[in-house]
Amino acid sequence: MIAYCLGTMTIGERVSVSQHAHLCAGSHDYTKQELPLLRPPITLNNDVWVAADAFVGPNVVIGEGAILGARAVAMKSLDAWTIYVGNPAKPVKSREIPS
Numbered sequence: 715m716i717a718y719c720l721g722t723m724t725i726g727e728r729v730s731v732s733q734h735a736h737l738c739a740g741s742h743d744y745t746k747q748e749l750p751l752l753r754p755p756i757t758l759n760n761d762v763w764v765a766a767d768a769f770v771g772p773n774v775v776i777g778e779g780a781i782l783g784a785r786a787v788a789m790k791s792l793d794a795w796t797i798y799v800g801n802p803a804k805p806v807k808s809r810e811i812p813s
Contacts, residue, residue, distance in 0.1 A: 721753035721772060726760035732784075735764045741772045759794070761812075779809055 715731045717723060720740030731737070739756045742749040754773035758764065762776045765784040776782065777794030787801040797807045 720751065722755040724755065724757045726758060726762065726778070728761050729758050730763045731758070732764060732766040732768070734767045736767075736769045737764070738770065739772050779811065781809065 715733070716736045718738045718740050723737060723739055737756055739754060741752045741754065743752055752772065756770055756772065757775040759776060759778040761779040763781045764770060765782060765786070767785040768782045769787045770776065770782065771789040774788050775791040776788065777792055777796070779795040780792045781797045782788050782792065782803060783797065783799035786799050786803045788798065788803045792798055792803065793805065795809045795811055796805045797809060798804060799806050
């Protein structure tokens with residue numbers, strides 16, 4: 715895992731972040747000529763799995779129990795208990811909440 719922690723990263727309980735996944739809590743303001751550094755947060759709620767080679771961008775919140783599939787790219791927040799794949803990440807299936 716690569717954790718680029720310019721902004722705050724909040725990681726819940728029972729979270730799995732697989733090999734070569736990239737959490738990127740930093741960017742630049744492209745609307746300004748000097749491209750100032752931005753430090754938006756990332757939140758991985760409880761029971762999240764970020765699979766191998768996936769990318770989580772700045773200011774993304776991954777909802778409880780969500781899965782971001784291998785090599786998927788999340789540049790927007792992900793709903794809870796949903797499986798996402800692709801670039802950009804798209805929902806493909808709901809997950810049952812374990813009892």
